[in-house]
Amino acid sequence: MTQATSKTAGGAANRLSRRQFNSLLLASGVAAPAILRGAAARAADSVRMAALLDLTGGLDIYGKPMHMAMQMAVEEINASGGLNGKPLELITYDTQSNMQLYAQYAQQAALQDQVDLVHGGITSSSREVIRPILKRYNTLYLYSTQYEGGVCDLNTFCTGTTPAMTSKAPIPYTIDMWGPNFFSIGADYNAPRIMANWSRSFGEAAGGKQIANEFFPLNVTEFGPLITKIQQSKPDFICSALIGAAHLGFYRQWAAAGMLGEIPIMSFTFGSGNEHKMLPPEDSEGIIVPCSYFQELDSPANKDWVARYHAKYGEDAAYQNNVSIGGYEGTWLWATAVRNAGTAEREAVIEAMQSGTAWNGPGGTLTMQAENHHSARDIFFGKCTGGKWEPFKTWENQQPSDTEGRCDLIADPNQNIQFGAD
Structure with a gap:
């Protein structure tokens, strides 16, 4: 139809x-x-x-x-x-x-x-x-x-x-926290691409710069070339909209490369499929996510x-x-x-x-x-710590x-x- x-x-x-x-x-x-x-x-x-x-x-x-x-x-x-x-x-x-x-x-x-x-x-x-x-x-x-x-x-x-809700305040906050230059990565379909566009728009308004924008089909599991490219680009942080089980490979390979504590990750999608429960806690440590709900909310x-x-x-x-x-x-x-x-x-x-x-x-x-x-x-900002979420910022x-x-x-x-x- x-x-x-x-x-x-x-x-x-x-x-x-x-x-x-x-x-x-x-x-x-x-x-x-x-x-x-x-x-x-x-x-x-x-x-x-x-x-x-x-x-x-x-x-x-x-x-x-x-x-x-x-x-x-x-x-x-x-x-x-x-x-x-x-x-x-x-x-x-x-x-x-x-x-x-x-x-x-x-x-x-x-x-x-x-x-x-x-x-x-x-x-x-x-x-x-x-x-x-x-x-x-x-x-x-x-x-x-x-x-x-x-x-x-x-x-x-x-x-x-929507992306405006999870980008408008969180992107400037992240820029203030980590620096202006960010490298966007995501699944290759409309939602992550639109999320990346909003990230660029709100990032530029806050004095930031989206230095790269890379997308990957949902069945891609090998991210070695991407990790090398990110290392060479030296962004202040990664802005991720990777999706699904195959894309968990990025987080595993990123941690195995010793990069988890070197270049921080802000993701719009990590945790939406309970990825933090599928990975060992050490592979997701420190990832931050802006979203509407965490089971750990203290209310x-x-x-x-x-x-x-x-x-x-x-x-x-x-x-x-x-x-x-x-x-x-x-x-x-x-x-x-x-x-x-x-x-x-x-x-x-x-x-x-x-x-x-x-x-x-x-x-x-x-x-x-x-x-x-x-x-x-x-909207809440949460940090993945020990395989659980620690909400640390709220925008009402x-x-x-x-x-x-x-x-x-x-x-x-x-x-x-x-x-x-x-």
Whole structure:
């Protein structure tokens, strides 16, 4: 399905809700399709949320802990009275790290299971597979992981961090701490490239310089030539957006070359797949990361949540990071909007979200921004020490300025674009 098709279909869907469509059919004497009649009957019994996550395949290291967090949120919501007197039903689809299954299950969730919300997608490519499908079929979509930013779509809400949130304050802070010259490295796809562009932009504004920019396919495991190039360039620090198991090779080889304490590393992505648990502590010592959540955050709300999480899952409780915690945060933020709206109807929930729905959780307060459908939130700087994170700096209420002055869904609800760093 092309983006152009999704825009046309989505624009028409935005003007007509399922309830309005049924009413028009009844008024004209035409019977509603069975799938819509089924949705009306089901709506009296429960509110439905679909989870589209990679529970098997190469991305299950992200999907499994995210699903655990999502399940926990659903249980808590139901234990606290449900959503406007109705239980929240979670329908889970294992997308198996397969883009074709993302497309298939997104359509099934919207048309067959008639869910009120689809919450899921981990990579940007999975998001961009399902986003136009859900827009076309008028099914609300929530994307809660860290990503490259810029999505501007009335039907989509993003609660994770964007590069502007993790670069705008952290890059100047790192320059002040280590020096102006940095060497950017990352995985070779859109998200790390956009992260590098934002790093350059905010770095230059702070008097820094991005002296190199190198990208590597996800299956690359040999980084000897890169390490030699970095040694010859002598940057003040490395700015990394390497991704996945293969790219762990860089950190192993960097430490083996004796460079870990010589040129420091600031990474936007390290830890998002619990890489610090996969490497020996000495191979990740001193790496710093700006992100929205560490399980070690020293706050009463987080300590309480971590205790309940481990009590629920016991030995199976995977470490929760800034990606997986999105399953919990996003579900609760949407549920808060549903409660504020008094209904799970799409248009009413969009209006409630745009009214500044806020929710306080383990990572602090998330506040939805009306114009761009992204959450403002706290950003933490953490240092990897002994295989654990030590948060040492906090920037409160960081704004998703990636779309500032460009995305305004209040003024123009028909916007449907992803802006870059330019």
